[in-house]
Each structure stands twice: as C-alpha cells, then as structure tokens.
Amino acid sequence: MKINSIILENFRNYRNLELDFDESRNIIVGENAQGKTNLIEAIYLTAFARSFRTSNTADLISFGESSGRVSTYITSEDIEKNINILLRSDGKKMIKKDGKVIRKTTELLNNVVVIIFSPDDLRIIKDSPEKRRSFINRELSQMRPLYYDALKRYNDALKEKNALLKGYFNIKKKTFTRADNLSLNDLRSGASAEERSPYDNSRRFNEEMMDIYDRQLADAGYEIIRFRREFTEMLSSEAGEIMHKISGGRENLRIEYKTACDFVTGPEGREILFSQIxxxxxxxxxxxxxxxxxxRDDIEFYINDRDARKYGSQGQQRTIALSLKLAEIRIAKQMLDEPPVLLLDDVLSELDLDRQRFLVSEIDDVQLFITSAELNDEVIRDLRGGTLFRIEDGTVTRVDKY
Incomplete structure (x- = not known):
C-alpha cells in the first residue's frame, strides 16, 4: 500500500497544496505549529474518514471557509485509487472512491491501512481502558471490516439500551439497596407505587425491547470478543518477540485480553453471552x-510476569508501546499480504537514540511518513534514500532525495 499524492484545499492551514510522495520514506521537518501534524492528519483522514485529533469536522476546515477537501491517490494491490473527501462546516462529509459516492465506512476501510505512532501512544499502558479499547478498535476495524460491522451494530444497540434504561428509570441510590431490590417479576406483575419507589413510577419497563437489545448486544459482542482475543494473542506473540530483542533478552512481554464475559467459542457462545447479559x-x-x-473490557501488559501498569518503569512502558507499533506492522502484513503505511508524528523525540534506530531498522519495507522539529544526524543517515519536506507556516518545500 502506498500514498502516491495528496491535494488539500482549505484543510487546516493549507489553503491549496499538492504533493507527490516518495514511495519509501517521507521526512517532514518544521517548527511546532507550522502544519506538520495537519499533513499527517489528512493522510489519516483518507484511511478512516475521521481525524485522530478532533471529532468535529468543522475544525478541519480553514478559518473563514465553508468547506474543505482532501483528495488522495493511493495504490493498493497494484491498483491506483482516488479517495476524495469533501468536508462541510455543518459537520457533514461526502466521500468518493474513484468518483463514486461511498455511503458506508466499511467501503472506505481497507483501501489503505495506516498505522499511526504519536506521543499519545507512549501512554497506552498508563491510560484508561477506554484508550486501550480504542487502540484495538482502530487497528482491527481497518484490517478486518467485519469487525467494524460488529462494532457498529454493538454500539448502536448499546446506545438504544442505555437510552431505555435512563429514560424509564429514576434511580434513587439513597434509598435503593440490594436488600429491597425490585425484581423483574415485580415489574411484570405491576407492583404498587410504594414498592416501585426506586424507579420512575410514571413509566413501565419495556422488557420486550430490552430483550431485543440484549440479543443484539450478545450477537455483536460475541464477534467483537472473538476478534479481540485473536488479535491480542497475535500482538502478544509479535510484540513479545520484539520486546525480547530490544531488551537484549532480559524482558519478556505478555499481553492479555480481559473480559468479565463468559466467552465460549462455537455455536453456543452467543447464547451463553446473552444469558449472562x-x-x-x-x-x-x-x-x-x-x-x-x-x-467494559481491557488489555493488560506484563513484563516478566509483573503488571507493567503498576510496576513498569517509564522506559519499559515506552518500549512496550514501541513493540506494539512494530507488532501491528507485522500483523498487518500477515492479514493483508502487503505492508501498511506508517505515520510517525513527532514521536522520535520521545524515544532515546537506541530505540529510534531500532524502530528505523524494522521498517525498511513500509512507506513511512515522519514528522519532527529536528532529526538526529545518525537517524537521518539511517533514513537515507527518501524525500525531505520542509514546512513553514503551511508552505511546503520539497527537497529531492537526500
């Protein structure tokens, strides 16, 4: 997979920009707040139809403009394609692939797979479970469109179920205890107003709709857990090998997927999950x-069988994050039969020289986009053979092969 070129119109601080990229290494250098990350963001948008920095589409449009555009030419499976994304200030987007409107995100995913490594990723060990779930969701969605489909169905059902729970009940936690818990049978039989005092007495619980939502959650949830468990096992194997290599054989990394759900593979798996829900x-x-x-699930990291979140040093946690990204590249190659595109956004400065050079040595066969305020001379030597771009206040100057 390759990003061949990009056209930006009224995107962030780029009013009008056209760039052709190197098929191997693209080094984007400039001071802070000049537009380096904006360029990375535009490439990311091509793959996901959303930004990794904001959920507000209007934020992507240049100040004072009503619309913006990102048009990217990519090569995947030896076929060149064009992804054109029109951004509107009302928050809506129109996405076209080779001139044809895309109405479902699944039609966009997998056209170009990008893996992004930014300073935020270095905090994945210490971050909240939500951030770790987002990490898995992002990577699996583009490598396995069926996962994205299951995730969307699950989130839609979850939203409806939570709305039903919130709308039908007014929980009074001051008086509600497990001892006086009102059962579903009480609701069915029409308990008195006094008996139903923990709830909103003006409404009745719609048990039929709850059954429907729980069935949808069980069906989609089973697929989500299955995909995540398989992906986590692959991550543990690949990242463990990389971590072992970086540490000179001193550290063994293990990654585990944690769920409170009773998960059983096979036809009965969905029924078991439905019963538990x-x-x-x-x-x-x-x-x-x-x-x-x-x-509500999470992934946990262990170094030499010790919880890395509790006991890992900052250096160890950063090495885990680096190992994860390199493992993602390996897994993407296995799943897609071609290497992904790697985006390194101001992350090298967060790694010591040894880790920088190790990272560079492991990514010979992927197209690389790397942003930095400055690069170490030794790392630049390791990256020779690519194209250098200098950015200043949204103006990009291309320096041919360096």
Missing amino acids: FHNRDRDIYNGYASLGPH
Whole structure:
C-alpha cells in the first residue's frame, strides 16, 4: 500500500497544496505549529474518514471557509485509487472512491491501512481502558471490516439500551439497596407505587425491547470478543518477540485480553453471552446503564510476569508501546499480504537514540511518513534514500532525495 499524492484545499492551514510522495520514506521537518501534524492528519483522514485529533469536522476546515477537501491517490494491490473527501462546516462529509459516492465506512476501510505512532501512544499502558479499547478498535476495524460491522451494530444497540434504561428509570441510590431490590417479576406483575419507589413510577419497563437489545448486544459482542482475543494473542506473540530483542533478552512481554464475559467459542457462545447479559439486567436497571460487555473490557501488559501498569518503569512502558507499533506492522502484513503505511508524528523525540534506530531498522519495507522539529544526524543517515519536506507556516518545500 502506498500514498502516491495528496491535494488539500482549505484543510487546516493549507489553503491549496499538492504533493507527490516518495514511495519509501517521507521526512517532514518544521517548527511546532507550522502544519506538520495537519499533513499527517489528512493522510489519516483518507484511511478512516475521521481525524485522530478532533471529532468535529468543522475544525478541519480553514478559518473563514465553508468547506474543505482532501483528495488522495493511493495504490493498493497494484491498483491506483482516488479517495476524495469533501468536508462541510455543518459537520457533514461526502466521500468518493474513484468518483463514486461511498455511503458506508466499511467501503472506505481497507483501501489503505495506516498505522499511526504519536506521543499519545507512549501512554497506552498508563491510560484508561477506554484508550486501550480504542487502540484495538482502530487497528482491527481497518484490517478486518467485519469487525467494524460488529462494532457498529454493538454500539448502536448499546446506545438504544442505555437510552431505555435512563429514560424509564429514576434511580434513587439513597434509598435503593440490594436488600429491597425490585425484581423483574415485580415489574411484570405491576407492583404498587410504594414498592416501585426506586424507579420512575410514571413509566413501565419495556422488557420486550430490552430483550431485543440484549440479543443484539450478545450477537455483536460475541464477534467483537472473538476478534479481540485473536488479535491480542497475535500482538502478544509479535510484540513479545520484539520486546525480547530490544531488551537484549532480559524482558519478556505478555499481553492479555480481559473480559468479565463468559466467552465460549462455537455455536453456543452467543447464547451463553446473552444469558449472562440477561442475568445482569437487574444490575443494569439499578445502575441506569449497561454494565457488562466488551465496551467494559481491557488489555493488560506484563513484563516478566509483573503488571507493567503498576510496576513498569517509564522506559519499559515506552518500549512496550514501541513493540506494539512494530507488532501491528507485522500483523498487518500477515492479514493483508502487503505492508501498511506508517505515520510517525513527532514521536522520535520521545524515544532515546537506541530505540529510534531500532524502530528505523524494522521498517525498511513500509512507506513511512515522519514528522519532527529536528532529526538526529545518525537517524537521518539511517533514513537515507527518501524525500525531505520542509514546512513553514503551511508552505511546503520539497527537497529531492537526500
């Protein structure tokens, strides 16, 4: 997979920009706030139809303009394609692939797979479970479109279920205890207003709709957990090997997927998950939200069998993050039969020289986009053979082969 060229119109600080890229290495150098990350963001947008920096489409449009455009020419499976994204200030987007409107995100995913490594990724070990789930969701969605489909179905059902729980009940936690927990049978039989005091007495619980949502959550949730477990096992194997190599054999990395769900592979797996979600319903009613499912899961990291989040040094945690990114590249090659595109956004300065050089040595066969305020001379020598771009206030100057 390659990014051949890009056209930006009214995108961030780029009013009108056309660039042809090197098929191997693209080094983007400039001071802070000059537009380096904006260029990386435009490439990312091509792959995901969204930014990694903001959820507001209007933020991507140049100040004072009503629309913007990102048009990217890519090569995938030896076929050149054009992805054209029109951005509107009302938050809407129109995406076209080779001139044809794309109406589903799944039609965009997998056209070009990008892996981004930024300073935020160095904090993945210490960050919240939500950030680690987002990491898995992002990578799996573009490598396995069926995963994205399951994730969308799950999130849609979860949103509806949570709205139902919140809308039908007014939880009074001051008086509601497990001892006086009102069961679903009480709701069915029409308990008195006094008996139903923990709830909003003006409404009745729509159990039929809850069954529908729980069934949808179980079906999609089963697929999500299955994909995540397989991906985590691959990550553990590949990242473990890389970590072992970086540490000179001193450190062994293990990655585990943690879920509170009873997961069993096979035809009965969905029924088992549905049963568990169903039996958790009283708790969901009390909480006012769905408290069980893959939206609550996490991944954990262990170095020499010790929890890296609790006991890992900052250097070890950064090495894990680096190992994860390099493992993602390996996995993408296995899944897609061709290397992905790698975006390194101001991350080299966060790594010591040894880790910088190790990273560069492992990415010979991927197209690389790297941004930095400055590069170490030794790393520049390692990166020879690419194209250098200098950016100043949205103006890009190309320096041919360096």
